[in-house]
């Protein structure tokens with residue numbers, strides 16, 4: 001605990017103690033860039049500061065509870081402007097999505113690890129499970145940490161009952177069917193990676209709100225799909241069907257130019273994330289802590305904040321910060337000298353970054369979601385066709401030898417010392433491929449590997465103990 005800054009230490013005793021950003025960073029922070037939004041509006045860094053120090057703690061005391069902060073909800077590195085702006089965008093998710101929806105932008109539920117270009121081209125807001133969760137939590141104001149946890153768990157339990165107990169239950173069903181969250185359509189790419197989205201999408205057919213929430217499958221053909229012309233054309237037709245179904249909600253017509261413009265915007269985000277990763281990985285010492293690295297790299301997916309233009313604002317500024325930090329040899333607090341570099345494979349499980357860093361490791365990369373961020377769309381061809389071709393070539397969705405080849409490339413670039421394959425109980429696909437993939441990675445790279453199954457609700461401590469023991473082995 002000693003290297004945790006004093007201002008974010010958990011209180012002792014029965015008095016709740018809420019986190020406050022330290023006043024000493026205000027002057028420097030308010031000089032940083034504005035955040036631009038898709039509707040042309042912007043907020044200044046001074047307005048972000050005001051929200052985080054005055055408005056947010058009153059609306060969402062549970063988020064500012066010090067027990068959340070020390071367990072990793074807030075970054076310890078308050079000198080990195082991205083961390084404050086990222087928090088601001090998550091905390092304002094409900095306000096922003098509600099406003100955009102009132103202006104005629106429907107909310108569409110999608111899967112994690114897929115591109116969201118066509119949804120935004122059609123004027124929708126694409127929210128993956130984690131972002132749907134942020135949107136839902138934003139509707140519950142004034143909750144304490146205990147109230148928020150209790151409410152979240154009881155709703156999740158209802159979702160288990162409604163779908164099946166044999167699922168991981170991470171894919172947002174509870175928010176859409178067990179609350180009145182305003183989601184207009186469920187329309188994920190039904191990609192191989194995730195059994196929960198497939199189970200959940202089926203269950204939406206009989207959910208309580210089945211008459212209010214439109215359902216559409218963007219059918220993703222499997223088995224060497226990227227090499228087959230018919231599969232590319234078939235998936236392109238599915239993407240056209242997607243935009244025309246969103247058009248039925250908005251009353252407008254999405255053109256090829258709309259999609260081409262959106263692809264260009266999202267490609268900029270994907271490119272920036274890859275450039276940032278190259279800088280980060282090439283530095284002698286990690287230029288940020290693990291939590292900030294994860295938030296930063298994942299921004300390239302352009303969907304986490306429900307506003308790709310806002311995500312792009314953060315990425316552009318962060319690119320400059322990382323470049324400067326690498327040039328100056330910056331060392332973030334808490335990341336040890338000669339730290340063991342870990343790469344995480346598999347979907348939806350992450351150890352606690354701070355606990356991992358205290359044990360002498362740092363997570364330097366992960367395959368899930370990074371796979372779609374690193375796959376750029378060719379801007380010169382017919383947009384639906386090019387997008388379909390790209391989506392069908394995501395490395396994470398390829399047959400195992402190909403997925404392993406790509407993963408080893410990332411492991412080499414990130415100078416990884418050890419690979420963790422983590423999956424949740426109930427994650428049918430990732431649990432089935434873990435052994436095969438890890439053996440292939442080990443044979444190709446020689447890097448030590450471990451597989452750990454997790455049940456986030458019940459086994460957080462056990463997961464972390466195993467990760468820390470692995471850090472000790474590879475250090």
Ligand code: SF4
Nearest residue numbers: 168194196347348427
């Ligand atoms: S853990 Fe597996 S099944 Fe669950 S949401 Fe993630 S990918 Fe899907």
